[in-house]
Amino acid sequence: MLKEYTEKLLFLKRFIGAPTRVGSITPSSRFLARAMLSPVDWSAARAIAELGAGTGVFTRRINRRIAPGCRLFVFEIDPVMRTKLETECPGPEYHPDAALLDDVVRSGGCGDLDYILSSLPFAVFPAELRSRILDAVRSAIAPTGTFIAFQYSQQMRRELEARFEEVRISFVLRNIPPAFVYRCTKPRR
Numbered sequence: 001m002l003k004e005y006t007e008k009l010l011f012l013k014r015f016i017g018a019p020t021r022v023g024s025i026t027p028s029s030r031f032l033a034r035a036m037l038s039p040v041d042w043s044a045a046r047a048i049a050e051l052g053a054g055t056g057v058f059t060r061r062i063n064r065r066i067a068p069g070c071r072l073f074v075f076e077i078d079p080v081m082r083t084k085l086e087t088e089c090p091g092p093e094y095h096p097d098a099a100l101l102d103d104v105v106r107s108g109g110c111g112d113l114d115y116i117l118s119s120l121p122f123a124v125f126p127a128e129l130r131s132r133i134l135d136a137v138r139s140a141i142a143p144t145g146t147f148i149a150f151q152y153s154q155q156m157r158r159e160l161e162a163r164f165e166e167v168r169i170s171f172v173l174r175n176i177p178p179a180f181v182y183r184c185t186k187p188r189r
């Protein structure tokens with residue numbers, strides 16, 4: 001309980017320092033975590049990336065569930081949240097900037113990613129940064145891979161449909177604020 005409170009406080013402080021980068025005042029709920037992670041086939045996944053880990057609501061769950069040998073790349077640009085998470089949740093390969101996803105994965109000798117899970121606040125990013133990260137996602141993901149991202153609106157639909165043949169959207173009410181979960185498959189090459 002105290003740990004949860006401390007995390008919420010840290011998250012709020014980092015939001016106040018960089019609102020458009022953090023994108024939310026509080027970490028995601030367990031209901032949103034469930035919706036984000038439910039499409040993942042844990043026994044088949046060999047390489048996963050998480051973009052925008054924050055205080056690690058999804059990271060800890062992913063780290064607990066991956067099969068031995070599955071590589072997990074975690075990106076968090078905020079140095080305070082990333083360093084804390086690195087200490088508390090060892091195992092994943094931590095990196096700062098999700099825009100470097102494709103380079104990091106390739107230079108790390110990893111093949112295509114089976115899943116990419118994103119919490120990045122794309123809607124408030126400058127268009128150029130949004131495109132750069134989405135292009136890196138498309139390039140790093142396997143042809144059979146799934147990109148799962150949550151957003152607080154449906155405004156990302158067009159940009160995702162330009163990069164994936166199938167984009168399905170579900171809604172999670174029990175989160176602050178309520179969120180849309182995009183599930184994207186069949187990357188357009």
Ligand SMILES: C[S@@+](CC[C@H](N)C(=O)[O-])C[C@H]1O[C@@H](n2cnc3c(N)ncnc32)[C@H](O)[C@@H]1O
Pocket residue numbers: 021022023024026027028051052053054055056057058075076077078081096097098099119120121
């Ligand atoms: C809405 S928060 C989500 C945090 C956490 N996954 C959750 O659901 O509670 C978005 C996170 O993305 C991080 N972020 C923003 N831009 C980033 C970038 N270019 N690379 C990596 N992380 C980034 C922010 O620092 C913030 O922690």
